[in-house]
Every structure is written in C-alpha cells, then in structure tokens.
Amino acid sequence: MKNLFKTKLNAACFVLIPACIGINYLGKLFASVLKLPLWLDSIGTCIGGILGGPVIGGICGAANNLIYGFTTGDSITLVYALTSLGIGVAVGIMARLGRMEKLSGAILTACVAGITAVVISTPLNIIFWGGTTGNIWGDAVFAWSQASGLPVAFGSFLDEVIVDVPDKLITLLIVYAIIKGLPKKLTSLYELDDEVLSLD
Amino acid sequence: MKSISLYVDKDTYLTRLHPFAKMFYILAAVSAPLIGGALWIYGLFLAISLCLLISGKIIRKVFPLIAFSFTIIITIFLIHGLFNQENEKILFHLGPLAFYQEGLLYAARIGLNILNMLLAFATFVLTTKPADLVDDLEQAGFSPRFGYMISSVFQIIPQMMGTMNTIMDAQRSRGMETEGSLLVRARAFIPLISPVVSSSLINTRERAIALEVRGFDSKSKKTFLRERKLAGRDKALMALMALLIVLSVVWRVLTWL
Numbered sequence: 001m002k003n004l005f006k007t008k009l010n011a012a013c014f015v016l017i018p019a020c021i022g023i024n025y026l027g028k029l030f031a032s033v034l035k036l037p038l039w040l041d042s043i044g045t046c047i048g049g050i051l052g053g054p055v056i057g058g059i060c061g062a063a064n065n066l067i068y069g070f071t072t073g074d075s076i077t078l079v080y081a082l083t084s085l086g087i088g089v090a091v092g093i094m095a096r097l098g099r100m101e102k103l104s105g106a107i108l109t110a111c112v113a114g115i116t117a118v119v120i121s122t123p124l125n126i127i128f129w130g131g132t133t134g135n136i137w138g139d140a141v142f143a144w145s146q147a148s149g150l151p152v153a154f155g156s157f158l159d160e161v162i163v164d165v166p167d168k169l170i171t172l173l174i175v176y177a178i179i180k181g182l183p184k185k186l187t188s189l190y191e192l193d194d195e196v197l198s199l200d
Numbered sequence: 201m202k203s204i205s206l207y208v209d210k211d212t213y214l215t216r217l218h219p220f221a222k223m224f225y226i227l228a229a230v231s232a233p234l235i236g237g238a239l240w241i242y243g244l245f246l247a248i249s250l251c252l253l254i255s256g257k258i259i260r261k262v263f264p265l266i267a268f269s270f271t272i273i274i275t276i277f278l279i280h281g282l283f284n285q286e287n288e289k290i291l292f293h294l295g296p297l298a299f300y301q302e303g304l305l306y307a308a309r310i311g312l313n314i315l316n317m318l319l320a321f322a323t324f325v326l327t328t329k330p331a332d333l334v335d336d337l338e339q340a341g342f343s344p345r346f347g348y349m350i351s352s353v354f355q356i357i358p359q360m361m362g363t364m365n366t367i368m369d370a371q372r373s374r375g376m377e378t379e380g381s382l383l384v385r386a387r388a389f390i391p392l393i394s395p396v397v398s399s400s401l402i403n404t405r406e407r408a409i410a411l412e413v414r415g416f417d418s419k420s421k422k423t424f425l426r427e428r429k430l431a432g433r434d435k436a437l438m439a440l441m442a443l444l445i446v447l448s449v450v451w452r453v454l455t456w457l
Contacts, residue, residue, distance in 0.1 A: 011416045012408040014345050018352040019404045022360045023397050025204070029364070030393055034378060034385040043393070047401070067353055070333070071205045073265050073325040075317040076272070130280055130310050134272045139279065146283035178394050186405055 003192055004096050007055040012189045016052055020044035020060040021067065027171075037137070038167050045088045046113070046175045050100050051190040054092030061088035079128055083120045087168070090116040106176040107169065114168035118160045122153065131156035138163040204357050206261065207329050214256035214327040219336050221434040222324045225252075228441035229320035233313070236448035237455070242312040249319035258326045262319065269318055273311045280307040330354055336428055344422050348411075360400055367395050 007013070023044030031040040045064060049057025061084030069078030090113045099105035125131055131152050132139050138159040145155030179187075214222075229249065233241040253259045284303030291301045331351055338347045371391055372378065378388045430438075 009345075010408075011411045012404070014349055014416070015352075015404045015408045015411065016401075017349050018356045019400050021353050022356045022400060025357055026360055026364055026396055027393060029361075030389060034388055034392075036382070036386060036389065040389075043397070047397070063349065063353075067350060069321070071207075071325060071330055071354075073206055073318065073322045075321045076269070076314075078321075128310070128313070129272070129276055130306060132272070132276055132279060134275070139275055143279045143283055146279060146285065149285070152285065174390060174393065177390060178397050181394065182398060182401060186402055189405060189408070 004093060005054055006192055007053050008190070008192065013052050013056055016048060016056065016190070017060050017063060020048035021064045023047060024060075024064050027174075037135075038170060039163075040167065040171055040174075042084065042087050042113075042168070043171055043175055043178075045084055046091045046172060047178065049088045049090075049092035050095040050175065050179055051187065052092070053096055053192075054089045057088030057092035058085045059088070061085045076134070079124055080121065082124065083117050086116045086120045087113050091172070100176065100179065103176065106172050110169040110172035111165070113172065114161075114165035117164045117168060118157065121160050121164065122157050125156050125160065126152060131159065133159050133163055135159075135163045203354065205330050205354060206325050208258050208261055208326050209329075210257060210327075212256045212258075212327070214252065214258075214323065217327070217437070218428065218430050218434040219324075219328050219333045220340070220430065221437045222328060224438045224441045226320045226324055228444050230317055232445050232448040233316060235445070236451045238451070239309065239312065241448060241451075242309075242316050245316050246312070246319060249316070249323055252323045253319065253326075256323070256327055258322075261326055262322045265318055265322055266315070269314055273314060276310050277304065277307045280304070280310075335424070335426070338422070339424060339428060345416070348416070356400070360396060363399060364392075364396050368392060 021044055024041050025044075027043040028039065028041040031038055042061070045057060045061040048060035052060075062081045065077050065081035065084050068074055069081070091109060094100065094105075094109040094112055099109050121133075125133055131142055131146075133142075133156075141162055142155045142159040145158055146152070229245045233245060250259070253262055280303040281299040282297060282303065284300065284306055286302045286306075287300030289301040290298050291304060292299055331354070334347045334351045338344050368378070371388075376388055376391060377384050378392075379385070
C-alpha cells in the first residue's frame, strides 16, 4: 500500500483538524455531563484519522493535547500527547486499509487503537505517576496487583488495559455510527484519488 | 462568548513578558529537578513559581487547578504508601493500614513533580493570551497554516458549545432523558453527540471554501500588524534559566562523584 501515508495538506485538511479537536472536547464534556465512567476524548482524533489519513490523525491527536496542555494548564494532558498521536496514526492506518467499512473491522480497529494507547501510555504512567492512571477502576486493579507482589510494569499495564480498551471500543463504535451517517458531499473532500477532469 | 483559555486579562509584568521567556521558565522548572535529582530542588522551583504567581496577582486562579490535581496525588500516596514493592520500614499506622517510608518518599517525589509542573505551567497559561502566543510563534518562523489551526480551535469550541446546548435542549424537549441510571445516560450519548459532530464537520466544508477563496494556500510571505521582539528583560530571564539548568547538571555530577 503506497498510499498508506499519503496526505493532502490543503485547506480542507487544515480546517478538519480544529473541528476534530473541538469534537474531542465535546466528547469529553458530554461524558462528564452524563457522568459516564469513560473518557471518550478521542472521538475527534479517530474521525480525523479516518477522513484525513494517519498523518492528519496523528496531528489531530498531538495538537489536541498540546493545545489543552498550554491553555488550560492541565500538564497531565500534555504528557499524553504521544498517546493521542499513536491513536490517531493507528486509526488512520486501519481506515486506509479499509477496515472502517464494516462493523467487524471497526471492532478490530478499536482493539488496535486500544493496544497502541496501552503500549504508549504504560511507560508514561510509570515515569510520571509511578503507575497509576487516575481512573478509579484501573487504579483499584493497580493497587491489587501491587499488594499481591506483581511487578509495577505489569500492574500498570493491566491498569491501562482495563481503562483504555473499553474506552476505545466504545469510541470507535460511536465514530463508526457517525461516519456512516456523513453525507458523501463531505467525505469526498478528503478522498485521495479524486482527479480534476477537464472537459476539453 | 465563553472562552476555553484560562488567560487572565491583567496588565502585569508577567503578561508583558515574551511567551518564549515564560516557556523557557517551564523548561527550566521541569528539567532542573529531574536532572538534579534532589527533593529540595523541587521545593526551590515551587517557591519561585509561587512568588511569580503572587507577584503577578493571579494566585487565586491557581487554587482550582491544584484542587483538581489533589485527588490524583492522594491516590498515588495511598497506593505507594501501602503497597509499594520496596516497602520495608513502617512509618506510621492509620487504623488497620500501615504506611511505609519508602513508598511515601517515592509518592512525595511524584507528587512534588506534579505540583511543580502544574505551577510552572500556570505561570505561563494564566498570563499568555493564546492569540499572542500564535502570533509570536509565527513571527519566529512557525508555519502560518499551523498557526491558523491553533487559533481557530479557540473560535470553534465556543461555537460548538453553543450548538451543543441547542441540541441538548432540542433533544430534551423531544422527551430524551439525560439523567437517571447509567444505561439511560449512556443511551443519551449518541443522539447528543452525533448531530453536533455532523453539523460541525459539514461546517468545515464551508470554512475550507471560504479560506481557499481568501488565499489560504498562497505561498507568499505573511506580514504582521504588530512586530514583537525579545526585549532585554526576556533575554535576561532566559539566561538565568539556562544558568539554573547548568547548575543542576553540576550539582548532579558533584553528588554523583
């Protein structure tokens, strides 16, 4: 697949990124308004990855966390810019491989995104917070693993798996439902193989 | 219009300082304790940040930020104080729970790191207007396209929040429940978020056309309304911070020998 990382850097893509960052923010806001025990803060990053490809997805993710870190003073968010970048790239690659066409593919994409997030977040969690994630369920598992003498890295890995994989699964199911409902007029803006035809 | 930025519009010396100088302070405050390795260096930078925040008259805005991070710090203290692998020496008992010295020291290091980062970032975030930051970045040679991307986030989000409130009211008036058991609340999520997402994505189309018409893809060099350059005091602060980082390296080498 030579088109895997090909990206069009036109105005449409540069407008997509802020919209995706806004969607991330709304997802997080709705999750907290409805008091859901999930983050749901990467809906926009996934949409960016699916519409614009891995590069745009990665930029969406990283820019999202950097902008929040530098404007709301939430230095915790800043640390996870790398994780968001990974999620955007992973979803973008899966979408370019044609996995977001069917529901089963969307679930597979969710697993890939979840595992990418776990692999990148675990070392960050250990370096910055000694292994905890700040999510009650995950941290309870971490406390249990430490009490039963398991290594910090393994406990932190479990902690992150319990939080990230269900979160990404639900995120991508929501994204799948949204993408399916988008008009062709909009998605065609981001298609790679559109050639301008001339009539003469 | 409600803004998502925490910037406080006050005319103090901190607000007038060039954003790059303040970023340099963050760099020093985060890296020096990590390089130096001693706990007192965290204390030193915490004190400097507090002095800056007090003299910049923004200390009151920092308390909600600290309060938010306290829950995570408390979890870290509980988990490591009770269950850290290297725990040997019991420090004190709290009912049936025994807290250990090694775990608490480890937790203290992490907690101080979080607080230090938080306060250093607060000095930057509370005194820098996002639009000014983007302007300064562009003048330093940053791509104007990325500059547009950052500054439009600040316009798009309040707009989307407005749409979100409209849609929430509309769906509620159709009889959708947004309160109750977890299942009810989870079921409300899709009908709330998908109209906002679709409408904002459809808006991007119009926005892209509008930008293209106004020469967004033009390659010619951009000019600025206001030229801002690093002043003497900005350079002095940056030099001081570089000196502190060098000192922390020296301290590390000395304690190592």
